[in-house]
Amino acid sequence: MTLPFTRLAESGPARHARIETAHGPVETPAFMPVGTAGTVKAVPQDVLENLGPEELGTQIILGNTYHLYLRPGHELVRKMGGLHRFMSWNRALLTDSGGFQVFSLSELRKVTEEGVSFRSHLDGTSHLFTPERSMEIQIALGADIVMAFDECTEHPAGRERARASMEMTLRWAKRSKDYFEAHKHEGPWGSGDLEGQNLNRDGDRLSSAQPGAAAVHDSITKPNAPALFGIVQGGMHADLRRESAERTVELDFPGYAIGGLSVGEPREQTMEMIAAVLEVLPKDKPRYVMGVGYPREIVQYAAMGVDMMDCVLPTRAARHGLLFTSEGRINIRNARYAQDQGPADPRCGCRVCQRYTRAYLRHLYVSAEPLAAVLNTIHNLAFYLDTMRAVRHAITLGDLSGVLSGSVSLV
RNA sequence: GCACAGGUGACCGAGUGGUUAAUGGUAGCAGACUGUAAAUCUGCCGCUCUUCGGAGCUACGGAGGUUCGAAUCCUCCCCUGUGCA
Numbered sequence: 010m011t012l013p014f015t016r017l018a019e020s021g022p023a024r025h026a027r028i029e030t031a032h033g034p035v036e037t038p039a040f041m042p043v044g045t046a047g048t049v050k051a052v053p054q055d056v057l058e059n060l061g062p063e064e065l066g067t068q069i070i071l072g073n074t075y076h077l078y079l080r081p082g083h084e085l086v087r088k089m090g091g092l093h094r095f096m097s098w099n100r101a102l103l104t105d106s107g108g109f110q111v112f113s114l115s116e117l118r119k120v121t122e123e124g125v126s127f128r129s130h131l132d133g134t135s136h137l138f139t140p141e142r143s144m145e146i147q148i149a150l151g152a153d154i155v156m157a158f159d160e161c162t163e164h165p166a167g168r169e170r171a172r173a174s175m176e177m178t179l180r181w182a183k184r185s186k187d188y189f190e191a192h193k194h195e196g197p198w199g200s201g202d203l204e205g206q207n208l209n210r211d212g213d214r215l216s217s218a219q220p221g222a223a224a225v226h227d228s229i230t231k232p233n234a235p236a237l238f239g240i241v242q243g244g245m246h247a248d249l250r251r252e253s254a255e256r257t258v259e260l261d262f263p264g265y266a267i268g269g270l271s272v273g274e275p276r277e278q279t280m281e282m283i284a285a286v287l288e289v290l291p292k293d294k295p296r297y298v299m300g301v302g303y304p305r306e307i308v309q310y311a312a313m314g315v316d317m318m319d320c321v322l323p324t325r326a327a328r329h330g331l332l333f334t335s336e337g338r339i340n341i342r343n344a345r346y347a348q349d350q351g352p353a354d355p356r357c358g359c360r361v362c363q364r365y366t367r368a369y370l371r372h373l374y375v376s377a378e379p380l381a382a383v384l385n386t387i388h389n390l391a392f393y394l395d396t397m398r399a400v401r402h403a404i405t406l407g408d409l410s411g412v413l414s415g416s417v418s419l420v
Numbered sequence: 421g422c423a424c425a426g427g428u429g430a431c432c433g434a435g436u437g438g439u440u441a442a443u444g445g446u447a448g449c450a451g452a453c454u455g456u457a458a459a460u461c462u463g464c465c466g467c468u469c470u471u472c473g474g475a476g477c478u479a480c481g482g483a484g485g486u487u488c489g490a491a492u493c494c495u496c497c498c499c500u501g502u503g504c505a
Binding site for chain 2: 071105108112114117129130131271279300301319320321322324326330342374
C-alpha cells in the first residue's frame with residue numbers, strides 16, 4: 010500500500026506537500042512531536058490538536074515501540090483498540106521501531122544478527138527485539154506509519170564499523186518489510202467492534218456534543234493498512250550513506266527516513282549526510298530525518314528537501330526551562346525574568362504567550378509547579394509548528410530566504 | 421535560680437585536636453539537552469585579587485587560655501530549648 014503524497018508547491022529542493030494517512034492529512038514539511046509512551050509529555054491531546062489554526066495544529070505525533078511494549082504492553086494496547094483509541098488521538102501516528110533504543114540503551118543491550126537483546130530499564134527483565142518482533146508490535150499498536158527496525162549507528166564509527174552496521178540495517182529492512190507485508194492487516198482495528206462509526210476525525214466537533222470518552226473513542230476510524238518506512242544509515246561516510254539510500258530504495262518503501270544523525274557529529278556533517286542522501290531518495294515520496302533538531306536546523310533541512318522531522322528537544326527542553334523564541338532561546342529560570350512582564354516570545358501567538366508573562370512562567374518553573382512543564386511545552390511545540398507553517402508558506406511563495414535568515418515572523 | 425541539652429557558612433545539618441574555607445541536603449546563580457531510562461544532568465556557591473596555576477584575608481555564639489597546631493580541649497560570659505522550682 011502506498012502512502013498518498015501530493016506535492017503542492019516547490020521552491021528549489023524544498024517541497025510543500027500533503028501526506029494522506031488513514032488518520033488525516035499531514036502537511037509537510039512537518040515537525041512531529043514525540044510522544045514516546047503514548048503521550049506527548051505534559052500536553053493533553055486536545056491541546057496538541059489546537060496548537061495551530063483549524064486542522065493545522067499537531068497533525069502527527071510519534072509513539073515508541075520499545076516503551077509501549079514494556080509498558081503497558083502492545084497486546085494491551087491492541088485490546089484497547091490500538092494506540093489511537095487507547096490514547097484518544099484521532100490524527101496521524103508514527104511509531105519508531107525501537108532502533109533508536111539500540112543506540113541509547115547501549116549499556117542494557119546486545120546486538121546480534123538476529124536482533125537486539127535488551128534488559129528492560131524498568132525491571133531488568135530480558136527481551137529480544139528482532140525486525141519481525143518490532144513489526145509485530147508496531148502492527149499491534151496500529152500506527153499509520155511504521156518504521157523499519159534499524160541499528161542507529163553510534164558516533165564516531167569508522168568506515169568498516171559503519172559499513173557493517175549499515176549492511177545489517179539493510180538486512181533488517183528486508184526482514185522488516187517481509188514480515189510487515191505479510192501481517193500488516195492484523196492491526197488492532199481488525200475486530201468488528203469498531204465498525205459502522207462514521208469518521209469524525211475532528212475531536213473538537215465531537216466535544217461540542219459532550220460525548221463521553223467512549224464516544225470519542227468510537228469515532229476513531231478504522232484505518233487502512235499502515236505504511237512502512239525504510240531507514241538509511243551509513244555513519245558519517247557520504248558514500249556509505251548514498252549506498253545505503255540506493256539499496257534501501259531498491260527494497261521499495263512508501264517513504265524513507267534518514268537515521269543515525271545528531272548523534273554527536275558537527276552540524277556541517279549532518280547537513281552533508283542529509284544532502285548526500287537526498288540526492289538519491291525519490292522525490293515523489295516523503296523523506297524523514299529522524300531526531301532533529303533546533304528550530305534553525307529544521308528550517309534548513311526543510312529547505313534542503315526534507316519533509317518530516319521529529320525531535321524530543323522542544324518537549325524535553327521545555328521541561329528543563331528552555332524556551333525557543335523568535336529571538337533565539339531563553340532559559341526561563343534565569344533571575345533576569347523574575348519581574349519580566351512580557352510574554353515568552355513577543356512575536357509568538359500561542360496561547361501561552363497570549364496569556365502569561367515571563368515572570369509567571371519563571372515562578373512556575375522555579376517552584377517546580379507541574380504547570381511549568383505544561384505551559385513551556387505548549388509554547389515550544391507551538392513555536393516549532395509555527396516555524397514549519399512559515400516554512401510551508403515560504404515554499405508556496407517561492408522564497409525561503411526570510412525563514413532561513415529568521416527575519417520572517419513565525420506567527 | 422537549678423538541672424540537662426544545645427549554639428557551625430542564607431537555611432537545615434555533619435564534623436569533636438592537624439590533608440577543614442569546613443561532608444550532605446536545601447535555597448541561590450549559571451550552563452547543557454537533537455528517532456525521550458531525562459519535571460534530568462553538570463558547574464559555581466565566605467571576601468578580595470589572579471598571568472586562572474594560584475595568592476591573601478576573614479570564619480564554626482563572645483572573650484581569654486592550653487597547644488607547633490583548635491570548630492573540635494579548658495575558663496568565664498552571652499543566648500536558645502526542655503524540665504524542676
